[in-house]
Amino acid sequence: MPGRARYQRYGQPTGGWGSVKSLVKQAxxxxxxxxxVSLVRDHNKTGGYMCTSCAWTKPAEPHLxxxxxxxxxxxxxDLTARRVTPAFFDQHRVSELLEWSDHDLENAGRLTQPMRYDPASDRYRPVSWEEAFAxxxxxxxxxxxxxVIFYASGRASLETSFMYQLLARLYGNNNLPDSSNMCHETTSVALPESIGTPVGTVxxxxxxxxxxxxxxxxxxxTNAPRLLHTLQQVRSRDVPIIVFNPLRERGWEEFVNPQHPGQMLTNSPTRIATQYHQPRAGGDIAAMTGMAKALLALDDDAxxxxxxxxxxxxxxxxxxxxFASFEAMVRRTGWQQIVAESGLSQTMLEEAARTYAQAQAVIAIYGMGLTQHKLGVDNVQMLVNLLLMRGQIGKPGAGICPVRGHSNVQGQRTVGIAEKTALVPLDRMADLYGFAPPREDGMNTVEACEGILAGTVSAFVGLGGNFLRAIPDHDLMEKAWRTLDLSVQVATxxxxxxxxxxxxTYLLPTxxxxxxxxxxxxxxxxxxxxxxxxxxxxxGKHKPASPHLLSEPAIVAGLAKAVLPANPNVPWDQWVADYALVRDEIExxxxxxxxxxxxRLDIPGGFARPVPARERVWETDTGKANFKLPRALSASFDDGTDTGIMRLVTLRSNDQFNTTIYDYDDRLRGIHGSRMVILINREDRMRLGLPDGATARLTTAADxxxxxxxxxxxLIDYDIPRGTLAGYYPECNPLIPLWQHAExxxxxxxxxVPVRLTAE
Structure with a gap:
């Protein structure tokens, strides 16, 4: 178990020998x-298997x-030799396992058989697949x-996802929340209003x-390291990369590519970010408004x-x-207000604008640092506004690029995992499968949680994921979860x-x-x-962890056959026998x-779905790309009037994938031995009268x-803007109110997250 953290600034580049050492340790x-050997031969290669953790694109000509x-x-x-067999549950009661950490639970190994919870013994007991499905x-x-909720994590394939959404709709609802609701749903709302597509154009x-x-x-x-290969190639052409992020992250500063022997031998890094600006949490709208204001001034001079x-x-x-309304808003917004809300100087923002103004083809990358705010939609649309000012969407070398996390979270939405009926071809499904699909929108993740708290949700089927750890308000949700009649978890x-x-409660291993x-x-x-x-x-290339495992499509089909009446238009068994038939249905x-x-399965580098905005076809309400006005300069629930309130940013470490914790170290931030830390600006710590390394308490500022x-x-002194704190996800999730979400x-x-920090 972890103890106190040790902190020493990490002075090495991202990648390099530090990455190699970490991989050897985990292997x-x-x-x-x-x-x-298979990792090199098959991972993200044509004819091999696609990564389970990364959504970044794969090149047609892959690296070694x-x-x-x-x-x-x-x-x-995934391929660990560790196993969680029925004997494991004979040795450990569920109440005991609840005391284990996230790391220790997953480190126990792969589930090997379907299990059902036995309240009398407080243990999971093995059950046959036939009995479980029935x-x-x-x-x-x-x-x-x-x-009933049909939740989907982001790792299920297109084939599984299509079958799963059809199961839910044949059952009678559109309650299909997914992990996208917790990260890039903001993108799916913001981009259609601005440019007519829910996905990026790059x-x-x-x-x-x-x-x-x-x-x-x-x-x-941490979140898309393979993108560093591409960024390194971009920097080799002396292309400027302008970064806005509250923390200085090593991935944006220096990178040594482990696949370049010369770099590895000399440890000579590539500098990635050519400008690095650290706005306060929630200050991105103000920063982008400042850039827009500087662009207008440069244009006026021209x-x-x-x-x-x-x-x-x-x-x-x-x-x-x-554009006229947007221009007027930017011109009337004063620099004093922009600087106060962004935490950046006028000089910094003008420098960024000048660099942007000199470029002919510009890509804008963003992640959850924009989407997970009260005004997350405004954040994303403001970034689109910056691109529209200079015609940087719909031409080679330019566009908007949201970076997703889960390896197929975007694809799930493409094939129907969506609670919004407008996103799904229900009429076509009705004709193909001979049923009347429900027409009411279903519940998203927040609404599913609200339903569980209110007692209106009775059953939850989870296709992967760690729902209770990924969502806000852990404590409230765990109590309410126990009132559900049924919990079915498809898991590894x-x-x-x-x-x-x-x-x-059932565990169905896959x-x-x-x-x-x-x-x-x-x-x-x-x-x-x-x-x-x-x-x-x-x-897949490896022998399954257990002969008792079923594939995700087989599990979905087993559930469907057990709960739904037979339908000659939906041959579940035939689909499981040959997934090519499922792809025919998707088509x-x-x-x-x-x-x-x-x-088209084996086209090197994959085949791209059409995105109209790439061709400057705007499927919006106006038939054009829309400049959208932000509702405020701050995207946070904190209005800035109470100086005792600070804004907490939740983070992932480089030894983590979502709620999976590989280790207690965060090498790239120099933190070792514990995740129960809060990163703080030294001046803030001294203002609060707290000693270095003090133990502190966070309390959410919510009435x-x-x-x-x-x-x-x-507490760890860190290079972070004043008024901003940072702590790890999911440990800090209990501090996030369920109702504090993006509008x-x-x-x-x-x-x-608005919080107060006190000594303990």
Whole structure:
């Protein structure tokens, strides 16, 4: 178990020998050293398997080792030699396991058999697949459909996701929340209003043509390390990369590519960010407003002197709506207000604007540092505004690029995992499968939690994930979870959600993507979509962890056959026997995106779905790209009037994938031995009269009658803006009120949580 943290600033580059050492440590720890050969041969390669942790795109001509540190760790943990057998549960009561950490639970190994919780013994007991399906089916048939949740994590394939959403709709609801609701749902709301598409417009080849990159709220070194290969190539052309992020992250500062022997031998890093600006949490709208104001000033000067204009007025006039109102808002916003809200100086923002103004093809990257705020939608739309000012969408080397986390979270939405009926071709499904789909929107993640708290949700089916650890308001949700009649969890490893039991609880263990999926027609292929809308095929190469495991499609089909009446238009058994038949169904339902699906599986680098905005076709309410006005300069729930309130940013470490904790170290931030830390600006700590390394308590500044307070945090002085704190996810999730979410998208506002810090 962890103790006190040790902190020493990490002075080495991202990647390099530190990455290699970390991988060796995890391979040995998981007794998975023998999988390393396959990692090089098959990982993210045509004919091999796609990474389970990374949504970044895969090149048509892959590197020798087409994986990053995080992807390799995920594979080692998937292919671990450790096993959680029935004997494990004979030795450990569930109440005992509830005291284990997230790391220790998943480190126990792979689940090997279907299990059902036995309240009398407080243990999980083995059950046959036939018995599990029959009992779950009977219980779901007794439930009112509107009170059942079908949650999906982001790792399920396109084939599984299509079958799962069809199961939910045949059952009678659109309650299909997914992990996107907790991260990039904001993107799915913001971009359609601005440019008519819920996804980014950038392809990998655009990075070879760009001459400037902007990045907001994205920690590339931890969340998308393979993108560093691309950024390194961009920097080799002396392209400027302008980064806005509250913390200085090593991934944006220096990178040594482990696949370049010369760099490894000399430890000579590539400098990635050429400008690095640290706005206060929630200050991105103000920062972008400052850049826009500086661009207008540069354009004014060009008009006066007869120089080349900074704004692309031809693009603005032909392709956009609302520029006049946007321009007026920017001009009337004063620099004093911009500086106060952003935490950045006028000089910094003018420097960023000048660099942007000199470029001809600009890519804007962003992550959850923009999406997880009260005004997350405004954040994203403000970044789009910056691009529209200079015509930087719909041309080579330019565009908007949201970086997703889960390996198929974007693809799930593409094939129907959506609670919003407007996003799904229900009429086409009705014709194909001979049923009347429910037409009411279902529950998203926040609404599902509200339903559980209110007692209107009776059953929860989870296709992967660690729902109770990923969501806000842990304490309230765990108490309410126990009132559910049924919890069904499709999983590969044990996690805390499995231990907070409902009236009836099942664990249904499944294959991982790197394992061979053998069905009646032979080894199967699955597919997934990356962050740039490219579709990739994946073929498992390793022996399954247990002969008792079923594939995700087989589990979905087993549940469907147990709960639904027979339907000749939905041949579940045939689909499981040959996943190519499922892809044929996907093509029928989504012909524009998946034409010739089975024939295009092995195109090197995947095939891209069409995105109209790439061609400057704007499927918006105006038929044009829309400038959208932000509602405020601060995106936070904190209005800034109380100086005793600070804004907490939740973070992931480089030894973590979502709620999976590989180790207690965060090498790239120099933190070792504990995750119960809070990073703080030294001046803030001294202002509060707290000594270095003090143990402190955080209490949420929310007046809703619920006290959310956590102690035991060790303070660490860090390079972070004043008024901003940082702590780890999911440990800090109990401090986030469920109702503090992005307006419109309901994405939890985890990047600027108003808190008070006190000594303990």
């Amino acid at each position: 040995v720890k998981q007794q998975a050293v023998s999988t390393s 080792a087409e994986f990053c540190e995080n992807g390799a760790k995920a594979t080692f943990w 009992d779950i089916g009977a219980r779901l048939r007794d439930c009112a459909p509107e009170g 392809l990998l080849e655009d990075f070879t043509r760009t001459d400037c990159i902007l990045s907001f709220g994205q920690n590339v070194g 008009v006066m002197t007869g120089g080349r204009r900074v704004l692309d007025m031809d693009f603005i006039n032909r392709h956009t709506q609302g 490893k044990l996690n805390r959600t499995h231990l907070v039991t409902a009236g009836t 294959l991982v993507r790197s394992e061979i999926d053998e069905q009646a027609s032979g080894p199967q292929i699955v597919t997934m979509e990356d962050s740039t809308t490219r579709i990739h095929a994946s073929r 029928k339902c989504f012909p524009e995106d998946f034409h010739s699906f089975n024939r 809703d009658g619920v006290r959310r307070s956590m102690g035991g945090f060790q 419109e998208s309901k994405t939890p506002a985890a990047k600027s």
